[in-house]
Amino acid sequence: MPTADLVLAGAKVRTLDPDRPYATSVAVRDGLIAAVGDETDVRDWCGPGTEVVHLGGAHLVPGLVDAHSHPVWGLDMATGTDLSGVTDLAGLRAALADAARTDGWVTGFGLDHNAFEGRPVHRDLIEDVLDGTPAFLRLYDGHSALATGPALVAAGVHGPRGFAQRSEVVCDASARPTGHLVEHAAMGLVAEVAPRPSYAARRARLVELLSAMAATGLTGAHVMDAGDPELIGSVAAEMVLPVRLRFAPWCMPGADRTALDELVAVQGRGGRHWRTGGVKFFMDGTVEGGTAWLEHADCHGQGTDAFWPDPQAYAAAVRHLHAAGVRTATHAIGDAAVRHVLDVVEGLGPGGRGAHRVEHIETVPDELLPRFARLGVAASMQPPHTAYTRADGTDEWSRRLGPGRAGRAWRLRDLRDAGAVVALGSDWPIAHYDARAVLATARAPRGAASARAGLTGLEALEGCTSHAALAAGESDATGRIAPGLRADLTALGLDPVTAPPDEVAQAPVRLTVTGGHVVHREE
Ligand SMILES: [Zn+2]
Known part of the structure; x- marks a missing residue:
């Protein structure tokens, strides 16, 4: 073989390739894995220009992938004051009183529904500490927000609004907005007028974020939004993106033929380490927000509506995209939402196998479990979200x-046992992007999910590698360490399969390689 650009030697390599499960060295050329072998092979691979990295017995695995993330959209979502540490109303009021003002506004993110201690989300609870400052606070789930009176006035929101999607400007009995904005369209009314970071600031934060992601071992992310092609394209032209990004733009209720054809047209567009692949749908919202689509109402009588007011219009959109060869990913948290997506894929016939996926799947009955494997629908789940629930059932979700x-809750193991592809992710900024935390919580789920068995160490690793590749339809290009596949590789200081979950969460990340480029090296 021609000499390698990069050789990783002295590793304990776990390839996930059945043809050669273990090795000690890997050769990389032109961004791809050129050879997998032992120390005796290394000399043959090396030429004058070869960089050799001795890994000193580190554990090399296929590059870790976050199968559900929002690294670009999240730059706007996660702006202002970080409210994720707030646990009660007194804490929220104190945080807002001290919060920095930007262009005369207070913006915040990461607010847990539990901070309202069971009360309805309402601006009356916080306005007196803000002294008339407009405030726009995103709840942690990304599906609702709280705006104060001056913020609503700035956005021209004075009463109820109608939307093509299941979204609401929540109002009291006298049609006065409470400030609670439910789902994307209602949130967008105020988000549009709230201060937004500059292009330069977003660009700098994106580079910083992707580097920080790579430092946790991530080499790729399935981005569940359109991102910002102009921003990504310009960054990717100047530097090696440390994390490979695969974008799935949204198809929202009301999308007409032209909108669908545009979603088809953008497929495959991209540059080095980024590409548009797939389309993202929402079938519902969130349990905490009362917008999950459930077979039976929640304790507040909410949760019986789909995000698509006409679920058959969703089916028609999926059929249109499927016929054009486009893969779809649908956010479905409640049991009715998951069932509807499975029904729609079933309606596509055998050609629907292996081409579609469901995101989140937070509560499902037994009868839905075997349908994932039977229909070839991938389950994409975010085990870190279990930490927003409590085992004693006192949290808002439970x-x-x-x-x-x-x-x-979060039946990761039951789905794997039923033969499903289970891809894992963080949904950053909903939870931290740290790939090691995803691996650890998949094995030891928290809160409401803690009573059930988690994934095995191997299943968790597969969820971030080979199963993520299957969910994206890329298993012939990535997800294992084998010749011809992408040189996306992660070296850890311990074996993520056999080490206990709490140790995996703290594992030293020795080296991260994306497309043959060393994008992180332990100091
Ligand atoms: Zn998401």
């Missing part, structure tokens, strides 16, 4: 669902 449905 209270709304009640013990029966809360007892069927």
Whole structure:
């Protein structure tokens, strides 16, 4: 073989390739894996220009992928004051009183529904500490926000609004907005007038973020939004993106023929380490926000509506994209939402196998489990989200669902046992992007999901590698360490399969290689 650009030697290599499960050295050329072998092979691979990295016994695995992330959209979502540490109303009021003002506004993100201690989300609870400052606070789930009176006035929101999607400007009995904005369209009314970071600031934060992601071992992310092609394209032209990004733009209710054809047209567009691949749908919202689509209402009588007011219009859009060869990913948290997506894929016939996926799947009954494998629908799940629930059922997610449905929380292991592809992710900025935390919580889920068995160490690793590749339809190009596949590789200080989950969460990341480029090296 021609000499390698990069050789990783002295490693314990776990390839996930059945033809050669273990090795000690890997050769890389032109961004691809050129050879997999032992120390005796290394000399043959090296020429004058070869960089050799001795890994000193580190554990080399296929590059870790976050199968659900928002690294670009999240730059706007996660702006202002970080409210993720706020646990109660007194804490929220104190944080807002001290919050920095930007262009005369207070913006915040990461606010947990539990901070309202069971009360309805309402601007009356916070306005007196803000002294008339407009404020726009995003709740942690990314599906609702709280705006104060001056912020609503700035956006021209004075009462109820109608939307093509299931979205609401929540109003009291006298049609006065409470400030609670539910789902994307309503949130967008105020987000549009709230201060937004400059292009230069977003660009700098993106580079910083992707580097920080690579430092946790990530080499790729399935981005569940359109991102910002102009921003990504300009950054990717100047530097090696440390994390390979695959974007799935949204198809929202009301999308007409032209909008669908545009989604088809953008497929495959991209540059080095980024590409548009797939389309993202929402079938519902979130349990905490009362917008999950459930077979039976939650304890507040909410959760019986789909995000698409006409679920058959969703089916028609999926059929249109499927016929054009486009892969779809649908956000479906509640049991009715998951069932509807499976029904729609079933309606596509055998050609639907292996081409579509469901995101989140937070509570499902037994009868839906085998349908994933039977229909070839990938399950994309975010085990770190289990930490927003509590094992004693006192959190908003568990209270709304009640013990029966809360007892069927995040059935990662049951889906794997039923033969499904289970890809894993963080949904950053909803949870931290750290790939090691994803691996650890997949094996030891928290809160409402803690009573059930988690994934095995191998299944968790597969969720971030080979199963992520299957979910994206890329298993012939990535997800294992084998000749001809992308040189996306992660070296850890311990074996992520056999080390206990709490140690995996702290694993030293020795080296991250994306497309043959060393993008992170332990100091
Ligand atoms: Zn998401």
